[in-house]
Amino acid sequence: xxxxxxxxxxxxxxxxxxxxxxxxxxxxxxxxxxxxxxxxxxxxxxxxxxxxxxxxxxxxxxxxxxxxxxxxxxxxxxxxxxxxxxxxxxxxxxxxxxxxxxxxxxxxxxxxxxxxxxxxxxxxxxxxxxxxxxxxxxxxxxxxxxxxxxxxxxxxxxxxxxxxxxxxxxxxxxxxxxxxxxxxxxxxxxxxxxxxxxxxxxxxxxxxxxxxxxxxxxxxxxxxxx
Numbered sequence: 001x002x003x004x005x006x007x008x009x010x011x012x013x014x015x016x017x018x019x020x021x022x023x024x025x026x027x028x029x030x031x032x033x034x035x036x037x038x039x040x041x042x043x044x045x046x047x048x049x050x051x052x053x054x055x056x057x058x059x060x061x062x063x064x065x066x067x068x069x070x071x072x073x074x075x076x077x078x079x080x081x082x083x084x085x086x087x088x089x090x091x092x093x094x095x096x097x098x099x100x101x102x103x104x105x106x107x108x109x110x111x112x113x114x115x116x117x118x119x120x121x122x123x124x125x126x127x128x129x130x131x132x133x134x135x136x137x138x139x140x141x142x143x144x145x146x147x148x149x150x151x152x153x154x155x156x157x158x159x160x161x162x163x164x165x166x167x168x169x170x171x172x173x174x175x176x177x178x179x180x181x182x183x184x185x186x187x188x189x190x191x192x193x194x195x196x197x198x199x200x201x202x203x204x205x206x207x208x209x210x211x212x213x214x215x216x217x218x219x220x221x222x223x224x225x226x
Contacts, residue, residue, distance in 0.1 A: 001032055001033060002033075002068075002069050003030045003031055003032050003033075003066075004031050004032065004033055004067065004068050004164050004165050004196050005029060005030065005031035005054060005065075005066075005067060005165070005198070006030055006064075006065070006066040006067075007027065007028060007029040007030070007053075007054075007063065007064070007065045007066075008028050008063055008064045008065075009026050009027070009028055009062065009063040009064070010024055010026070010027045010028070010029075010053065010060040010062070010063030010064070010065060011024055011025055011026055011027070011060060011061050011062045011063060012024040012049050012053065012058070012060050012061050012219075013061055022219045023046050023049040023219055024046050024049050024050060024053070024060070024219045024220075025218075025219040025220050026063075026220075027050065027063070027219070027220065027221055028063075028221075029050075029214065029221060031165075031196065031198060032196075033164065033194070033196050034191070034194050034195075034196055035196055035197075035211060035212060036187070036188070036191040036196075036197045036199075036210045036211045036212070037197070037198050037199070037210050037211065037212045037213070037214055038199045038200075038201055038206070038207035038208075038209070038210035038212070038213045038214065039051065039198065039199070039200045039201070039214045039216060040201055040202070040203075040204060040207040040213055040214065040215050040216065041202065041215060041216035041217060042202055043202065045216045045217055045218065045219070046216045046217075046218070046219040046220075047200055047202075047216040048200070049219075050200075050216060051167065051169055051198075051200045053065065054067075054088075054167060054198060055084065055088055055090065055167050056072055056080045056083055056084050056088070057084075059074075067083060067087050067088075067165070068087050068164050068165070070083060070087070085110055085113055085114060085161070086114070086161070086163065087163055087164060087165060088163055088165050088166075088167050089110075089157070089158025089159060089160075089161065089163040089165065089166045089167070090158060090166075090167055090168075090169070091151070091154050091155055091158050091166060091167070091168040091169070091171045092154065092169050092170075092171075093169055093170035093171065093173035093174050094173075094174055095142065095147075095150045095151055095153070095154045095174070096154065097142040097150055097153060097154060097157075098142075099141065099142055099143065100141070101141070102138065102139050102140060102141050103129060103134060103137055103138050103139070103140055103141075103142075103145070103153045103156075104122065104125050104126065104129065104138040104139065105125075106142070106153055106157055107125040107128055107129055107153060107156045107157045107160050108121040108122055108124070108125040108160070109157065110157060110160060110161045111124055111125070111160060111161060114161070124160055125138075125156070125160055126138060128156040128159050128160040129153070129156050131156065131159070132152040132153075132155055132156045132159075132186070133152065134149060134152050134153060134156065137149060137153075146179075147174055147175050147176075147179060148175060148179035148182060148183065151171065151172075151174075151175060151179075151183055152183075152186070155183075155186065155187075155190075159190075159195075164196060165196050165197075165198065166187075166190070166195060166196065166197045166198070167198050167200075168187070168197060168198070168199040168200065169200045170200060170201055170202070171183055171184075171187070171199065172184060172201075172206060180206075184206065184209050187199070187209075188209065191211075197210075
C-alpha cells in the first residue's frame, strides 16, 4: 500500500547565523491510507512547522516529501496550489469560512477552484452538507451558525473534493467541550469510513482519540500508539 504521507529526513530552520533555529530536525514520517493520527506538542515544539510542510504551505530546507505518490520537492507555486486543492482537505481552529458566502457556497469553493461547473459543484456541496447533518442550513451564512455548525461546514468543505487526506489544525480549539467532543466523534466516524486524518493538537486528551500519536518535541518526532 502506497503511503499518503511519505516524508524522509526533513529539516527546517528559521533565521541565520547565530540566530538560526531548527524548527524540525531530520524528521521522517509515513502515514498510510485509513490512518487517524494526532500530531501532539506544545507551542514552539515544531508541530506547526510540520503541519505547514504536510499541508504544502511551507517548504523544507532539506529532505524529501511525497504526498499520495506525488513529489512535493522544489515544485512551482502553481503545482503546490494544485496539490493542496486536490490532495488535502483543511479544517482550521477558527473555521476560515468566508463571511459573505452561505454554507453551500463555502463548501462548493474547492470544486469551483478546480474548474468544476457551478451546477455540479452545488450538487456535490448539498450532498456533503447533508452528510455532516447540515442539509437544512445550506443557505445560512457563518454568522447565522453556531460554532459547531461552522466547524461542520468546514469539515464538509474538506470532504467535498474527495481529497485523500484531511489535515485538521486544533479543530476543537474554538469550541466548548461538548461540541468539541461531537466534532471528534464525527472525525472518528469519517475515519471508520476509511478517510485518512492528521490532526494537530496541544491537548493529550484530544490526541488520545486518534489511533496513533506523533509527539513533537524540540523539532523531533516520537511515535507511539494512542
